[in-house]
Amino acid sequence: MTKSLAPIDFAEVRQRAQAFADTLAENHGLIVKSLSEYQCANVALDEIERSVELLTNLHLNQEYFQAKVHGVTTFLPLNQPLYASVCFGVVPSLMAEDTAMRPPTVMHPHYRKLAEILDLPSFFPNLTVSYQDKEEYLVARARRTDAVVFTGTPENAVKVRRAFLKKTLFILNGAGHNPLVVTENADLDRAVDSALRVVLYNQGQDCAAPNAILVHRSRIDVFRAALIRALDELAPRVGPYSDPANIVGPNSDPDHAAKIARVFRDEREHFVYGGETNPVTGMIHPTVFERDLTKGGNYEEFFAPVFYIQPYESDDALKDYFTDERYRQNAMYISLFGDSPYIKSLVDTPLHEPDSVLRDTDLHLTEKGYLPYGGQGPAASCLYTNGERVLGATLPQRDIHRHLVAPHLEGAC
Structure with a gap:
């Protein structure tokens, strides 16, 4: 990133987040119904609760909302479509000019029903949901992305990382043993x-x-x-x-x-x-x-x-x-x-x-969406910055600020 970064008005961020949280709570029945062919009702209700909790507690992460990066690209997991969208798509969109997220192919018909209820463009006009083929999505996003949020196996992460520039921040959420x-x-x-x-x-x-x-x-x-x-x-x-x-x-x-x-x-x-x-x-x-x-x-x-x-x-x-x-x-x-x-x-x-x-x-x-999540195992969670792997729990808003925004602001001083 060489261009100056636009500052973030956190009061406006918090207002939009709260408005979306209110909508989730009000439409919980429709959200559960939209996912009723994909997961059990108790999971959908849990996702709503976790999403609302994160959105109403963004003030706990206020220090990370200082300036916007240009582009964030997200690959959603197979599970928890709503909560993952909020953690890895909605929240990053509040600190980026252009954000896109793609649900897994098997989830597309179910996600379309969910997206219709969520009406994301009304709340987050800079956030796009893509149903493109994965390769098309990669090509479309490769040169306009400062940070990638990827959930999946390390093997697939390696393949996806190759499509992006080395300087791109790559946040990997994998799988843990959790005994x-x-x-x-x-x-x-x-x-x-x-x-x-x-x-x-x-x-x-x-x-x-x-x-x-x-x-x-x-x-x-x-x-x-x-x-x-x-x-x-x-x-x-x-x-x-x-x-x-x-x-x-x-x-x-x-x-x-x-x-x-x-x-x-x-x-x-x-x-x-x-x-x-x-x-x-x-x-x-x-x-x-x-x-x-x-x-x-x-x-x-x-x-x-x-x-x-x-x-x-x-x-x-x-x-x-x-x-x-x-x-x-x-x-x-x-x-x-x-x-x-x-x-x-x-x-x-x-x-x-x-x-x-x-x-x-x-x-x-x-687990809380405003706290880091993951472990020290490289296949559990890690991030890559300038090609160097950093082990540990991830939190997109913290990691984007720490590795992209803060160095830029320090360099501008």
């Missing part, structure tokens, strides 16, 4: 409630879903029984999106049910509960596997409502999971229930900062 650790003195009711919340949310299609639930052997029987009892009680709420009472619906990619059936077959030795898949409807029922940690940790993301329980013998045995290189790549958050000297020892190491070890809670209760 739950249930220790000897854990509050089991709280731990089970947390596991249900993070695994079942959006059918497990969420980066906060844990790849492993590590449970101390002395508590495994009670934990397993409580989890299965809770899943039995929730079974009537598993079904099509059309029923607003359901909290687990079909996978957003119908073909994924066939893929996960093959995974379930390979894991059948460790099967405990559930296991039903329907490749016609895309339905994957909540499923529990149990494999002792001594047989190897699970680092694979199921993208499905899968509880992968891993009993461990002692606090020292947790090292087997967290020192594996496969963990390091996607290190994000740990939800710790009870006490663990080993988990505490991971704080302020290359794996974890204090904010990424959650005590007796989980990401769904602590």
Whole structure:
């Protein structure tokens, strides 16, 4: 950026954000209906609540709204279409002259219905939703972009980064392991409630879903029984999106049910509960596997409502999971229930900062759109500035200001 940057009137920003927040709250029924063929009603309502919370609390990020960059380009994720749009499209548009965001192709028909309700141009005329082919979108945006917000795999991120200039700020939101650790003195009711919340949310299609639930052997029987009892009680709420009472619906990619059936077959030795898949409807029922940690940790993301329980013998045995290189790549958050000297020892190491070890809670209760989100693992979150990778949690408004606006303002002084 060589041209001067236009200053931001934060009072005007806050007014527009609040007006859009009010519209979201007023039209919550229509928003839920517009997404009723894509996700469960409880997820849409949660997205509305999170979006309103972010928009009404932008004053907590006021320091980042000083001047506008010229262009921001966003690639939305498969999940949370509304909340992701607000975090990665709407908010950046308030600090840019030209912003565009593209939902994944499979989401296009559903997003068009959502966009009709949102009426984004009325609130954010500089924000465009693109339904172009990805390659066309890249070509159209490559030379007019100062910052990219990308959600997806590191492999796809590499391909997308190549289309932009090296000086372009590239913000990557990937996927984390996010294990739950249930220790000897854990509050089991709280731990089970947390596991249900993070695994079942959006059918497990969420980066906060844990790849492993590590449970101390002395508590495994009670934990397993409580989890299965809770899943039995929730079974009537598993079904099509059309029923607003359901909290687990079909996978957003119908073909994924066939893929996960093959995974379930390979894991059948460790099967405990559930296991039903329907490749016609895309339905994957909540499923529990149990494999002792001594047989190897699970680092694979199921993208499905899968509880992968891993009993461990002692606090020292947790090292087997967290020192594996496969963990390091996607290190994000740990939800710790009870006490663990080993988990505490991971704080302020290359794996974890204090904010990424959650005590007796989980990401769904602590995540806020005005706070950084992510981890130290390069596949979990990072950004690239002038070709250099910076590890850590991301926050688009902070990162755009810190790496693009602040240096420009300092250079102009």
